[in-house]
Amino acid sequence: MEKYTPKLDVLETQKAIRFLRHKFEEKLCDALNLTRASAPLFVKTGSGLNDDLNGVERPVRFDILETGEIVEVVHSLAKWKRMALKKYNFPVHSGLYTDMNAIRRDEKCDQIHSLYVDQWDWEKVITKEDRTVDYLKETVKSIYSAVYETAEEISKLYPQIDNYLPKEINFITTTELLDKYPDLTSKQREDAIAKEMGAVFLIGIGGKLKNGEKHDGRAPDYDDWTLNGDILLYNRVIDRSFEISSMGIRVDKDALLSQLKAEDKEERLNLPFHKALINDELPLSIGGGIGQSRLCMLILQKAHIGEVHSSVWPKSEIDFCKEIGAELL
Secondary structure, eight states, rough: OOOOSSSSHHHHHHHHHHHHHHHHHHHHHHHEEEEEOOSSSSTTSSSSEEETTTOOOEEEEEETTTTTEEEEEESHEEEEEEHHHHHHTOOTTTTEEEEEEEEOOOOOSSSSOOOOEEEEEEEEEOOOOGGGGHHHHHHHOOOOHHHHHHHHHHHHOOOOOOOOSSSSOOOEHHHHHHSSTSSOOOOOOOOHHHHHHHHEEEOOSBBOOOTTBBSOOTTTTTTEEEEEEEEEETTTTTTEEEEEEEEEEOHHHHHHHHHHTTTTTTGGGGGGHHHHTTTTOOOEEEEEEEEHHHHHHHHHHHSOOGSSSSOOOOOOHHHHHHHHHOOOO
């Protein structure tokens, strides 16, 4: 990447981050009918509440002095949120959002990946009739409108930052994307479609495609792989696809059983969360996470995620930032 000039200095960036987060939260809550809730930083090991992401990431674990119990820092809150919807008695078509902070110890750090993760985690109660691609698309459109409107407000407050996002988001399935770019890897396909469309929701992540490969990994016990996806935006500064959200309609009993069987993870049916789901004790829901620092990096047109949050970086990444002119916090 060539050297770049930040549109805002460090102090201006901090002020802009505060404004951006506040505005986006307001718009997201209005769009999806959400109420803020407090959420755990860690959960008990063995509870089944933590997410295993692609199935290989190791959680950060520690023991509690007083009880001797082992707990682990959350990777995300997909399962906890569904339990909370029941506990707080949220009505249909309403839900919660929370500030989720996580440590991804196995992450390979680069311009858009950090050991530290911060996101708005949200979850909403739905009906059986809502478990459709059309309902998924309408929800995605609502979220994208909040992103676009926030970018518009930032461009008015800081004229040096233009809003280059398209007004509407497009949709494509992982199967259609493979047919369109059969000779590219999954990440190359994402780069190509994001650059072509500017904003796209990629539907259907987790199951195997006709080439025998998965587009990307997804845990088998929260998203329904036929009713989920990623919001991908073209990031002009780094010239690549930029995922700001992984989301979807959550598994019902049938999808859970099918996906656990496909992944040979049926032993999870003995865990408390999974038992509750099988016994129809949890509401049907849709939910996801929206990267806070990712959104700030994109809209404020930064070249490195370390310009919008503080973390620990390998020397190679520190040297890279010096080379391109990005100041790490």
